[in-house]
Amino acid sequence: MDTVWVRDTEEGFVLGQMTELMEDGAEVIPIDSKFSKRVAPFDDIFRAGDPDKDFDDNCEMMFLNEATLLNNIRKRYYKNKIYSYVANILIAVNPYKEIPELYSKDTVKKYHGKSIGQLAPHVFAIADKAARDIRVLKQSQSIIVSGESGAGKTESTKHLLRFLCDNRGSGSAGPIEQKILEANPVLEAFGNAKTTRNNNSSRFGKFMEIHYDKKFNVVGGFISHYLLEKSRICSASGDERTYHIFYILLGGAPESLRQQLALTQPDHYNYLKNGCTRYFTKQSSEQKLSPSQKSAAHSKQGGLRDTVVDDVESFAHLDKALSTMGMGDSERLEIYSTVAAVLHLGNIQFEEISEDTKGGCRVTTASEKSLTIASKLLAIDPDELRQALVSRVMQSARGGYKGTVIMVPLKVYEANNARDALAKAVYSKLFDYIVQRINQSIPFQASSYYIGVLDIAGFEFFTVNSFEQFCINYCNEKLQQFFNERILKYEQELYKKEGLNVPEIKFVDNQDCIDTIEAPKKGIFSLLDEESKMPKPSYQHFTSEVHSQWSGNFRLGLPRSSRLQAHRNIRDDEGFVVRHFAGGVCYQTVRIRSLLFFCVFSTIINKKN
Numbered sequence: 001m002d003t004v005w006v007r008d009t010e011e012g013f014v015l016g017q018m019t020e021l022m023e024d025g026a027e028v029i030p031i032d033s034k035f036s037k038r039v040a041p042f043d044d045i046f047r048a049g050d051p052d053k054d055f056d057d058n059c060e061m062m063f064l065n066e067a068t069l070l071n072n073i074r075k076r077y078y079k080n081k082i083y084s085y086v087a088n089i090l091i092a093v094n095p096y097k098e099i100p101e102l103y104s105k106d107t108v109k110k111y112h113g114k115s116i117g118q119l120a121p122h123v124f125a126i127a128d129k130a131a132r133d134i135r136v137l138k139q140s141q142s143i144i145v146s147g148e149s150g151a152g153k154t155e156s157t158k159h160l161l162r163f164l165c166d167n168r169g170s171g172s173a174g175p176i177e178q179k180i181l182e183a184n185p186v187l188e189a190f191g192n193a194k195t196t197r198n199n200n201s202s203r204f205g206k207f208m209e210i211h212y213d214k215k216f217n218v219v220g221g222f223i224s225h226y227l228l229e230k231s232r233i234c235s236a237s238g239d240e241r242t243y244h245i246f247y248i249l250l251g252g253a254p255e256s257l258r259q260q261l262a263l264t265q266p267d268h269y270n271y272l273k274n275g276c277t278r279y280f281t282k283q284s285s286e287q288k289l290s291p292s293q294k295s296a297a298h299s300k301q302g303g304l305r306d307t308v309v310d311d312v313e314s315f316a317h318l319d320k321a322l323s324t325m326g327m328g329d330s331e332r333l334e335i336y337s338t339v340a341a342v343l344h345l346g347n348i349q350f351e352e353i354s355e356d357t358k359g360g361c362r363v364t365t366a367s368e369k370s371l372t373i374a375s376k377l378l379a380i381d382p383d384e385l386r387q388a389l390v391s392r393v394m395q396s397a398r399g400g401y402k403g404t405v406i407m408v409p410l411k412v413y414e415a416n417n418a419r420d421a422l423a424k425a426v427y428s429k430l431f432d433y434i435v436q437r438i439n440q441s442i443p444f445q446a447s448s449y450y451i452g453v454l455d456i457a458g459f460e461f462f463t464v465n466s467f468e469q470f471c472i473n474y475c476n477e478k479l480q481q482f483f484n485e486r487i488l489k490y491e492q493e494l495y496k497k498e499g500l501n502v503p504e505i506k507f508v509d510n511q512d513c514i515d516t517i518e519a520p521k522k523g524i525f526s527l528l529d530e531e532s533k534m535p536k537p538s539y540q541h542f543t544s545e546v547h548s549q550w551s552g553n554f555r556l557g558l559p560r561s562s563r564l565q566a567h568r569n570i571r572d573d574e575g576f577v578v579r580h581f582a583g584g585v586c587y588q589t590v591r592i593r594s595l596l597f598f599c600v601f602s603t604i605i606n607k608k609n
């Protein structure tokens with residue numbers, strides 16, 4: 001009788017004995033009597049090998065399949081062994097607790113110069129391999145960290161960087177390395193937020209390069225960032241919050257600065273009040289908050305607790321880190337003013353002008369004060385800001401000549417969209433600026449090699465999927481293609497070359513899916529680009545174009561073809577389904593409309609800069 005794993009809807013897999021073979025399945029009696037005897041198809045039955053033993057490298061198992069892989073990872077996890085390999089790929093499980101000695105200075109020292117497999121699987125072994133490979137192969141190296149939100153990507157990235165910045169196993173970092181490491185808390189303040197899955201979730205992707213000279217000394221670094229989640233700037237809902245920096249300023253900035261920025265408490269701001277308005281505090285930092293800084297929810301329920309995040313204490317650390325990066329008092333004040341301006345912008349509200357036959361709107365009297373503060377903090381004329389919010393500029397062009405400029409009044413909902421687009425553009429430009437300043441603080445004149453670490457969000461699929469999910473999933477589609485090419489195709493070619501008789505591994509080429517997104521002229525990006533250049537862009541027209549260009553293509557479908565009931569009610573001209581390598585995702589184009597507004601407003605911001 002064979003010991004097998006059989007698929008189970010509750011448990012994932014259940015261990016059992018295969019007792020009887022049938023035509024298209026088998027009878028399995030689970031070893032644990034709390035599970036019932038069952039008949040399962042062959043596709044749901046997997047050889048188990050020795051289920052009590054755990055392996056450093058999953059490839060060492062006699063039978064490698066979905067069930068044995070999961071069993072091995074689980075067995076190890078319960079023994080605090082959170083890492084395992086699949087050849088050169090490291091699998092990490094988030095332990096959500098500190099494991100003694102796992103990342104200590106001694107452990108760093110131990111892993112320096114050791115090949116993969118010499119010591120237990122570890123993120124340091126991957127970093128060391130990259131460091132040795134640039135020496136041996138004389139070629140730059142990159143490490144891709146991938147996984148769903150909360151999987152531990154950012155923590156793993158930090159450990160990789162710490163190892164790479166460690167001075168040849170001395171347990172300490174040199175001055176340049178120190179600056180590279182200090183970039184993280186600054187990026188986290190502006191680019192991380194509390195989500196339901198992760199108190200410190202990175203809402204942007206990054207590629208961090210550590211540059212080396214010919215003698216393999218660290219000479220500097222460079223950070224590229226991608227896809228900051230802009231929708232979060234203007235709305236937080238339920239238990240989620242917007243970016244940490246807003247709460248750090250409100251809860252941690254000195255009283256004088258808060259007064260200068262006209263800051264009060266989180267539930268006074270439209271962009272914050274619909275989400276969680278409590279600060280992260282420790283017992284000691286909670287005492288430092290005055291009642292006027294706390295939202296009603298914070299006063300009632302107290303602070304949120306996390307081992308790392310503390311909004312009250314963070315301000316001083318952030319301010320110091322920005323100074324270390326070479327930012328003087330006035331530059332830091334400009335940064336804080338811009339953050340505060342976004343909050344005040346969000347409080348500007350509009351009302352219809354009943355006597356206006358063109359259906360225009362104006363700023364409400366109650367929010368005039370917010371408009372004045374926002375324009376003061378942004379150092380722009382309040383009337384110019386007002387006009388930009390309640391009207392749209394139109395200029396005819398004929399035969400290469402530009403005609404008269406006409407100000408078209410906006411309706412209330414259009415002005416709301418315009419305000420939010422402006423707030424998003426201001427904040428995302430600020431984020432670009434922060435990254436640029438970090439890069440200036442870790443410059444390098446010349447470098448021979450670099451080790452890059454890519455920390456980017458994994459595949460996303462929510463009930464409502466917008467442009468942000470579209471970009472993230474496109475990126476993951478490209479990464480999957482890279483993986484297919486680099487690992488599956490390349491390995492199989494190697495086996496062939498070496499004359500090994502290994503059965504061919506079949507995988508689905510996802511180039512056709514990538515084409516639907518990026519093909520020139522008919523790809524979704526191209527169509528969106530075209531739509532945004534039209535005098536009257538509309539999401540319905542854009543969606544119809546997508547469907548007509550890709551009609552009959554397997555990769556693109558109508559919302560009603562989605563597996564999720566909620567998507568089947570979406571109209572044909574309100575969304576489309578893309579069948580990605582990881583599954584179908586229904587994107588709602590009503591949401592993409594904000595991108596069109598974004599295009600208009602980024603022009604204003606660029607002019608201001």
Ligand SMILES: Nc1ncnc2c1ncn2[C@@H]1O[C@H](COP(=O)(O)OP(=O)(O)OP(=O)(O)O)[C@@H](O)[C@H]1O
Pocket residue numbers: 094095096097098099147148149150151152153154155156198199200201202203308457458
């Ligand atoms: N190796 C680890 N040891 C201990 N705790 C960890 C480890 N990795 C992650 N954690 C815990 O899990 C939390 C989430 O991890 P992390 O922020 O790295 O996830 P992520 O994959 O980057 O998520 P997101 O995509 O949302 O940014 C961390 O704040 C930390 O508390």
